[in-house]
Each structure stands twice: as structure tokens, then as C-alpha cells.
Amino acid sequence: MNNPHETTNRLSSMSLNFEGCVIAAREGETVATALLAAKAGYTGTSQVSGRRRSPYCLTGICFECLVEVNGHANQRACMVRVRKNMTIRRQNRLPSLHLKGRET
Numbered sequence: 119m120n121n122p123h124e125t126t127n128r129l130s131s132m133s134l135n136f137e138g139c140v141i142a143a144r145e146g147e148t149v150a151t152a153l154l155a156a157k158a159g160y161t162g163t164s165q166v167s168g169r170r171r172s173p174y175c176l177t178g179i180c181f182e183c184l185v186e187v188n189g190h191a192n193q194r195a196c197m198v199r200v201r202k203n204m205t206i207r208r209q210n211r212l213p214s215l216h217l218k219g220r221e222t
């Protein structure tokens with residue numbers, strides 16, 4: 119009997135580091151889907167309201183999923199594919215206030 123999940127099972131497993139925790143991921147998926155599947159919680163906070171933000175549209179439109187990827191701020195987690203040796207951090211600042219080399 120065919121396993122309906124066979125294709126999924128053949129995808130190689132990977133992991134990424136999110137705020138110091140190892141999160142399981144699958145090759146080809148986005149950082150956002152890996153974090154959602156792992157129930158990793160919010161991806162950042164709004165500097166305006168202080169509310170926690172999480173992926174919403176998963177299509178690159180809403181910018182609710184901004185994270186820092188390997189030290190690079192303002193990355194949309196839903197548009198970034200999981201790669202080896204990724205370190206993801208929550209983004210807790212306004213994207214427009216981030217200046218390279220300066221903490222905001």
C-alpha cells in the first residue's frame with residue numbers, strides 16, 4: 119500500500135537555531151513554516167504597540183514575520199528557505215530604524 123506521506127518523508131531533515139533553541143525543519147520549507155510547525159512562538163514585537171508579531175499571510179505581503187537571519191535584519195521568514203547553519207532571532211525593532219553596525 120502506498121504511503122500518502124511518502125514524498126514528505128523523503129525530504130531531508132534539517133534544523134535551525136531560533137533564539138538558542140534547535141528547531142527541526144525540512145529542506146525546501148520556509149523559516150516561517152518551520153517556526154509555525156515547531157510552535158516556536160512569536161517572531162518579533164511591534165515597536166509601536168509592543169505586541170508580539172507572528173507570520174500571517176505567508177506570501178511576503180504583510181511583513182508580520184520579520185526576523186534576523188544570520189545577523190541580517192528585516193528578513194521575511196515566509197520568504198526565506200531553510201538552509202544549513204541558520205541562526206534566527208526575533209526582531210524587536212522598527213525595520214526602518216535598523217542601521218548597519220548600530221544597535222537601535
Ligand code: FES
Nearest residue numbers: 174176178181196
Ligand atoms: S507572513 Fe506576511 S510577509 Fe511573511
